[in-house]
Every structure is written in C-alpha cells, then in structure tokens.
Amino acid sequence: MSTGLQITRALSLRTHNTFGIDVTTPLALRVDDPARLPEALAMAPDALILGGGSNLLLVRAPDAVLELANDDIAVIAENADHVHVRCGAGAVWHDFVMATLQRGWSGLENLALIPGAVGASPIQNIGAYGVEVMERIIAVDAWDRTDTRWVRFDNSDCAFTYRDSRFKHEPDRYVVTAVEFRLDRQPRLRLDYAGIRDELAAMARTNPNARDIADAVIRIRRRKLPDPAVIGNAGSFFKNPIVAAAVAEGLRSEHADLPVFPAGSTEQRKLSAAWLIDRCGWKGHRDGDAGVSAGHALVLVNHGHATGAQLLDLARRIAVSVRERFGVAIEPEPRIIGSSW
Numbered sequence: 001m002s003t004g005l006q007i008t009r010a011l012s013l014r015t016h017n018t019f020g021i022d023v024t025t026p027l028a029l030r031v032d033d034p035a036r037l038p039e040a041l042a043m044a045p046d047a048l049i050l051g052g053g054s055n056l057l058l059v060r061a062p063d064a065v066l067e068l069a070n071d072d073i074a075v076i077a078e079n080a081d082h083v084h085v086r087c088g089a090g091a092v093w094h095d096f097v098m099a100t101l102q103r104g105w106s107g108l109e110n111l112a113l114i115p116g117a118v119g120a121s122p123i124q125n126i127g128a129y130g131v132e133v134m135e136r137i138i139a140v141d142a143w144d145r146t147d148t149r150w151v152r153f154d155n156s157d158c159a160f161t162y163r164d165s166r167f168k169h170e171p172d173r174y175v176v177t178a179v180e181f182r183l184d185r186q187p188r189l190r191l192d193y194a195g196i197r198d199e200l201a202a203m204a205r206t207n208p209n210a211r212d213i214a215d216a217v218i219r220i221r222r223r224k225l226p227d228p229a230v231i232g233n234a235g236s237f238f239k240n241p242i243v244a245a246a247v248a249e250g251l252r253s254e255h256a257d258l259p260v261f262p263a264g265s266t267e268q269r270k271l272s273a274a275w276l277i278d279r280c281g282w283k284g285h286r287d288g289d290a291g292v293s294a295g296h297a298l299v300l301v302n303h304g305h306a307t308g309a310q311l312l313d314l315a316r317r318i319a320v321s322v323r324e325r326f327g328v329a330i331e332p333e334p335r336i337i338g339s340s341w
Contacts (some may be wrong), residue, residue, distance in 0.1 A: 002285070003032075003033070003104065004031065004032045004033030004035065004036040005029065005030070005031055005032070005033070005036040005040055006030040006032070007027070007029060007030070007043075008027075008029075009026070009027060009028075010024055010026060010296070011024065011027075011028040011065070012024050013025055013053070013058065013061070013065065016050055016053045016067075016246050017050075017053035017054075017056050017058055017095070017234075018052070018053055018054045018056075018115055018221045018228035018232065018233060018234050018235075019053075019057060019058070019228075019233060019234055019302050019305065019306075019308070019311065020230045020232030020302050021057075021058045021302065021308050021311075022227070022234070022305070023058050023061035023308070024061055024062060025048075025061050025062050025063065025065050025212050025300070026064065027043075027044055027047075027061060027063070027064040027065070027185040028064070028065050028066075028067070028340065029043065029044060029064065029065070029066045029067070029114065030066075030067045030069055031066065031067070031068050031069065031070075031186060032069045032070060032090075033070065034068065034070055034088075034089075034177040034178070036141075037068075037143050037175060037177065038143065038148070040066055041128055041145060041175070044063070044064035044066065045145065045170070046063065046064065047062070047064040047065055047066040047336070048062040048064065048337060049065075049066050049067075049068070049119075049175055050065050050066065050067045051068075051089070051116055051117040051119050051120030051123070051176075052092065052093070052116040052117040054115035054116035054117075054120070054228070054235065055116060055123075055124055055234060055235075055333065055334045055335060056234065056334055056335055056336065056337060057234065057308050057312060057315075057332070057334045057335070057336045058128065058308045058337050058338065059158040059307075059308035059309050059312055059336060059337060059338035059339040059341075060308070060337065060338030061338075062337055062338075064318050065174070066200070067103060068088070068089045068090040068117070068119055068175070068176075068177065069090040069115060070088030070089060070090045070091075070177070070178070071087075071088045071090045071091035071092070071095075071118075071276065072087070072091075072145060073085065073086070073091070073096065073099060074086045074087075074247055074273075076180065078171040078185075080082060080125045080185065080295040081184065081185055081186060082182055082183065082184060082185060083105050083179065083182075083183050083184075083185060083282045084138060084180060084181075084182055085100065085105065085181045085182075085183055086176065086178055086179070086180045086181075087118045087179055088118065088119075088177070088178055088181075089117060089118055089119025089120075089176045089177050089178055089179065090108060090117055090118070090119065091117060091118040091266075092116075092117060092118075092215060093111075093116050093117060093118055093120070093121055093126075094112060094113050094114065094115070096108075096118050097111060097214065098112070098214070099213055100181075100183055101210055101211050102296070104185065105183035105184065105229050106136075106183060106184045106185075106187040106188070106189075106210035107136050107181070107182070107184050107188075107210075108131075108133075108136060108181070108183065109127075109181040109189075109192055109210045109211070109213040109214040109217065110128060110129040110130060110193075110196075110213060110214075110217055111126060111127070111128055111131055111133060111217075112141070112214040112215075112217045112218050112221075113217065113218045113221045113222070114126050114235070115153070115228060115234075117257070119176040119178075119179065120176075121133045121137075121162075121179060122134070122140050122158060122165055122173075122176060122179055123165055123167040123168050123176065124139055124163055124165070124333065125160050125161070125162070125163055125164055125165050125168075125189065126163075127162075127163065128217070128221075129190070129193045129194050129196060129217055129220075130190045130192065130193030130194070131190055132160070132161035132162070132303060134155065134158070134165075136181045136182055136183065137155050137158065137180070137181060137265060138154070138155060138180040138181060138182050139147060139152055139153060139154050139155065139162075139179075139180045139184075140152070140153045140158060140167075140176055140178075140180075141153075141176070141177050141178040141179075141180075142167075142175055142176045142177055142296060143174070143175040143177060145172065145173055145174070146173050147219055147258070150177060151174070153166070162239070162240075162242065162263070162270070162336075163239050163333060167281070168335075171335060172340065184287070187209060187210045189208065189209075189213055190213070191208075191213070191257075193297045194220070195220060195329060196213065196216050196217065196328065199216040199219055199220055200212060200213075200216050201219075203215065203216060203219070210276070217280060221316075223295075224295055224296050225293075225295070225299060226293050226295065226296075226299060226301060231301050231302065232301060232303075232304075232306075233293065233299050233300060233301045233302065233304030234300070234333075234334045235299065235333075236273075236274075236296075236298040236299060236333055237298060237300040237315060237332055237333060237334060238273040238277065238297060238298055238318075238319075238331065238332060238333065239273065239331050239332070239333050240261070240270050240272060240273045240313075241270070241271050241273060241328050241329060241330050241331075241332065242263050242268050242269070242271075242296060243268065243269060243270075243271060243277075243328060244268060244269075245266065245267055245269050246267075246282060247258045247327075247328075248269035248271060249269075251271070251328075255279075255286060257275075258271065258272070258275055259271070259272035259275055260272075261316035261340050271328060272303070272323055273297075273298055273322075273330050274297045274298045275297075276287075276296040276298060276322045276325075276326055276328060276330065277297040277298065277318055277322060277330075279325070279326075280318070280321040280322055280325055282297055282321070283297040284333075285311070285314075286303065287314055288303075288306065288310065289302060289303040289305045289306035289310070290302065290303075290307075290311045290313075290314045291303055291306075291314070292314070292318070300315060302315060308336075308337075308338065309339070312336065312339055316332075316341075319331075
C-alpha cells in the first residue's frame with residue numbers, strides 16, 4: 001500500500017453498489033489523493049469509477065473499479081451574500097449538504113438525502129423537490145482519460161439538462177475530482193414542490209429556514225423511498241419523461257389526475273413516471289428477488305439476491321407496458337454496466 005493509493009484484488013462489490021448486487025471485480029483502486037489518479041488509471045485505464053455506487057446497475061462485474069476518497073471542503077471566495085465552496089469528489093453528498101447548512105450556507109437543502117458522492121452530482125445533474133444541482137455548480141475539475149490531462153469545466157461547459165450532462169454522454173472519459181458551488185448566505189427558499197409546505201406544517205415550522213427545508217425533505221424521502229441499507233435500490237430508477245405539450249394535454253384530457261410539470265419551454269412538459277408506472281400496476285410487483293417498491297413505483301428493489309440482469313429485465317418490461325398503454329417512452333436514470341438499455 002502506498003500513500004494516497006490503495007489496491008485490492010478480487011473485491012466483492014455487494015457493499016459498493018446500493019442495489020446490493022453481488023459481483024466481484026478482479027481489481028479495486030482507492031485514491032485518497034487526486035494527484036495519484038493518473039498513476040492509478042495507468043494500472044487500469046478502463047476502470048469503472050464508483051461514486052458511492054448509487055447510480056449503477058451492475059449486469060456484469062467490471063474488470064476494475066476506482067473510487068475517489070478525497071472529501072475536503074474549502075472556501076474559495078466569499079462576500080456578504082454568497083460563498084464559493086470547493087468539495088472533493090469523494091465526499092458523501094448528503095454529508096456535504098448537511099455540512100453546508102451547519103455553516104450557514106443555503107442552496108442545497110432541497111437535495112438532502114440523495115445517495116452518492118459529490119463527484120457524481122454533476123454527472124447526473126441530480127435533482128429533487130424543484131431544485132437541480134446545476135443551478136449551484138460553478139465549475140467541475142476532472143481528469144480527461146482520453147487526452148490524459150487535467151481539465152476544468154465552467155457551468156456553461158457542462159451541457160447540463162434534465163438529469164443529464166456532458167459527463168454522462170462520455171461516461172468513460174472524465175473522472176470528476178472536485179466540484180465548486182455558489183451558495184447563499186441569505187436563503188432563497190424553494191417551498192412549492194412535492195408536499196414540502198405540508199411537511200413543514202406537520203413539523204410546526206411556520207417561519208422555516210434552510211435547515212428546516214432539509215429536514216422536511218429528509219422526512220419525505222425516508223417515508224417514500226426505501227433505505228438501501230435495508231433493501232437494495234438505486235433510488236428513482238426512471239427519469240420523468242419530457243413530452244410535447246400537446247401530448248401532455250392529450251393524456252391529461254383522458255387522465256385528469258396525471259401530474260404534469262413545466263419542462264423549461266412552452267413546447268414541452270414533464271410527466272410523472274411514477275404515476276405512469278403505478279397506473280400500469282407495477283407498484284409492489286415482485287419476480288423472485290427483483291421487484292418494485294410497494295411505497296414508490298419509481299424504485300426498483302433487490303429483495304436479497306437479484307442479479308443485475310433480472311432487474312434490467314424487469315425494468316424493460318415496465319417501460320414496454322408504459323409505452324403500450326400511454327404511448328410514452330421512459331428511460332432509466334442509473335448507468336447500466338455490462339448491457340444496454
């Protein structure tokens with residue numbers, strides 16, 4: 001073992017992916033010091049980058065995996081209104097969110113309790129309860145595996161869209177090493193999404209602060225989403241589909257309770273994938289150990305010993321049923337390793 005770089009042979013990944021899929025990789029590299037990253041990748045150029053394993057479906061075992069463990073938080077600049085914060089890619093996302101709130105910085109509170117690492121947040125452009133992380137990202141630092149050099153992307157270079165980014169389109173090229181955020185000293189609270197106001201009322205918070213918002217989100221998520229420590233899952237498996245406004249209105253004319261949301265333009269709307277899946281009868285469905293959460297139709301679960309192939313087969317059948325009934329295509333959020341959608 002050398003400082004900043006740890007090497008493990010024949011590592012089971014069961015506890016390294018939130019689905020709890022039991023596959024073994026021949027080589028695992030843990031990088032505590034990003035300066036050792038080029039050296040680690042020279043050993044395993046095609047290593048799969050693990051960002052907490054929360055956004056992966058492992059259909060087969062990767063030949064090698066690499067985990068970044070740098071979790072430092074540093075203030076780059078600040079003034080009376082804002083703070084510019086840099087966080088190492090290996091930090092646990094929820095821990096980082098709570099650390100910012102503890103220091104009096106707001107902006108990420110609606111994203112509390114999302115699983116995964118900070119380095120994974122720009123890849124997926126994680127979002128929840130009316131907020132997307134792209135709204136807060138200043139820049140992303142990464143190692144370019146193709147050009148073998150350090151690169152830095154400003155927000156505008158990241159090509160962020162709904163649950164998407166340039167990093168997701170080139171998943172094997174960039175290894176994110178740190179992310180920089182612009183956070184607020186004076187909170188601008190986002191309350192008008194998915195029952196946050198109702199939860200605050202239940203908590204008797206009549207004049208909420210940013211920490212109250214985070215606590216409300218945590219309560220909602222814990223109530224609706226299964227804990228990966230109890231039952232394997234990757235959170236929401238499907239993205240909410242974006243469709244033409246005319247398609248959305250046509251569906252809502254037939255299904256008055258269909259949730260329809262703005263999608264960033266007057267020509268498009270976002271539909272609730274959970275509603276579509278639930279109406280197709282999948283909530284609580286189980287095939288052996290591969291199933292759908294009884295509490296949330298978007299969440300696929302591993303009841304114990306499901307394989308990645310079994311979960312993928314279930315996901316495909318769900319998507320086919322939604323397309324046949326509603327004429328809408330739904331796509332997975334997690335990255336699928338060893339197969340394609």
